[in-house]
Amino acid sequence: MNKFVFYLIPILTLAIFFAIMNGGLILKNSIGERDQHFLKYYADIKACINDEQWEQAIDYCQKLKNAWNKRIPLIQFSVERDQINGIDISLARLTGYLEARDKAGALAELYEAKRHWDDLGR
């Protein structure tokens, strides 16, 4: 076998593995439309909670869940399962607090979801 190809195969393989294992950090922000982004909805929900616009917050929360669910297949190979589950659980609790019109609980869950998001892929 050609010496160049002999060394190229493992190097290329390891490079692909590197990309798969570290792609989450890039993919979590770069794929998808900006206005449907996790952080955009996070800011919208936070503003709605502070203004106590509960119906609007619930609507944004649903959109955030949809955006998040679309993101999972892309990042699942390079992030921790607990972080994905953490965001899922926080968003589920957030929905409950929003429906109960509980400002403190909703903000706490929103911040927790944001914390998991920040840690995702790191």
Added chain:
Amino acid sequence: MNETAVVIVRGIIAFFSLLIFARLLGKQQISQLTFFDYVLGITIGSIAASLTTELDSRAWVHFVGLVVWTASVLVLQLISEKWRYASKYVDGEPVVVVMNGKIMEDTMKKLRYRAVDLMEQLRDKGVFDLNEVEFAILETNGKLSVLKKPQFQPVTPLHLNIPSIPTGIGTELIYDGKIVKQNLKDLNITEEWLYSQLKAKGIDNVSDVFLATITPNGSFFVDTYMDRLKRITDISDYPGLN
């Protein structure tokens, strides 16, 4: 999160990473491994297994662990290769446990090597009488090398003044029904010659041959798929398939 898909992808990453790193570390045989090498192998394998199934942590951290252990082994190998004292320090040294037919009890005590271990390893070497042993050396990989006393050494053609012809290493000419053209070319053998040899053995087709080899002294070996044995020796203790 599709856990099955993640495990499949991580499994592929672990498998091929391990393959690449194992190739990088070299072709040391299991029988040559020291205890430390053995433990290293288990640890690296264990990290690869964690990479595959421990979804609670990122694949990357396990991969880094794999790289660190492989690199450490590689560095240790390079140091041992360049610096003989480092090699002795890392792998230890062979120890004489039987010298001039005398068992070295103090040395064995230091090694926590028992007389039963010595006897067992001697038997493994075909030595059942300690009187036959002149030297026994416990190698760094835990194997025992035995030098028998001259009167117990096996007779060779040299002792009997019988001329011997070097046989050399057999080279494959036909493998799994196909001619290995590269080997024919290297040995300067023509296909016509090969066909004539097969014909002489009563074989018409190359595809009937499982393996054909030749040694430098011209000894031609051929084995066909159809063995045509009149009586099959069965060493199984049980009837039916085994």
